[in-house]
Amino acid sequence: MARRRKGRAIDGIVLLDKPLGFSSNDALQKVRGIFNAAKAGHTGALDPLATGMLPICLGEATKFSQFLLDADKTYSVTATLGVRTATSDADGDIVETKPVQCNETQIRQACLAFLGKSKQVPSMFSALKYQGKPLYFYARQGIEVPREARDINIFSLTVDRIQGNEVDMTVHCSKGTYIRSLVDDIGQNLDCGAFVSRLHRSRVTDYPVDQVVTLETLQAMRDVINESGNDLLENASFVSLDSLLLPMDSAVKTLSKVELDDTSAGYFGNGNPVFCQQALELAFDAQVRVYANGQFMGVGFVDDNQKVAPKRIVVRN
Helix, strand or coil: CCCCCCCECCCEEEEEEECCCCCHHHHHHHHHHHHCECCEEECCCCCCCEEEEEEEEEHHHHHHHHHHHCCCEEEEEEEEECEEECCCECCCCEEEECCCCCCHHHHHHHHHCCCEEEEECCCCCCCCEECCEEHHHHHCCCCCCCCCCEEEEEEEEEEEEEECCEEEEEEEECCCCCHHHHHHHHHHHCCCCEEEEEEEEEEECCCCHHHCEEHHHHHHHHHHHHHHCCCCCCHHHHHHHHCCCECHHHHHCCCEEEEECHHHHHHHHCCCCECCHHHHHCCCCCEEEEEECCEEEEEEEECCCCCEEEEEECCCC
16 A cells, blocks of 8 residues: 655645755755645756746645746856866866956957857766766766757847956846856856856746745744644645645646546546647647646656647546
């Protein structure tokens, strides 16, 4: 018999303002505990030295976290010129120092040269896997492993401030873009080196920035629940916290929407492909968000029979 998870079966997405010094997993576990959630997952790691928006999925929303991993993101970053570090950020050992002999025009040109589509070699200190282990596992042992350059897209990049050897930028980029690698590449092009001394993720896709919440706020709300003496497994005790959650289908709102009738919804919910008039207008293998009577049922795809086949199904208690 399967072991029952401890905690509440609560579904939704909370937009956390990850604090400095916390790993993404540290923040995830803290939020999971505050909500007393049975299940939780984050949607793209932020380094401990980075702050900002970290969507955390609770319950059934974890099934759709990959869509936010694949979403475009916006960062505010400070690059410090003249120093190169092993990790391309302030946490790494200094490996090279050079005088900064470039002027403001050259700095702006070097930054803006990365606009648009390009190839980027991921940092050895990233969580990408090689032979089943993250790259940083090898990097910490001083082992260099082969890494393929990946397609990235810098949709926009603005240079907001140049003062001394510091350069502030705002970068809107595609999935798979490593800001540390971008800054390191800029520094190499300027022939002086550079590292990330500040990094803040300001946006994930088009999630509302005014709904980002801090750990301190969440903990204060949980403290009120604790002080009330209510049974922690009662959802009624968590009304104020749960009101902060965004619906789980917000993670997939860029997908085309299809509506199923009751009969088709029953088959779909049991794992079967179903006919849907809207799917006839979509390309083979296109992913769709599926609803029945206005309720989100999950994500499907258009199969080779032009039916909607299940990919991720929401299980409701």
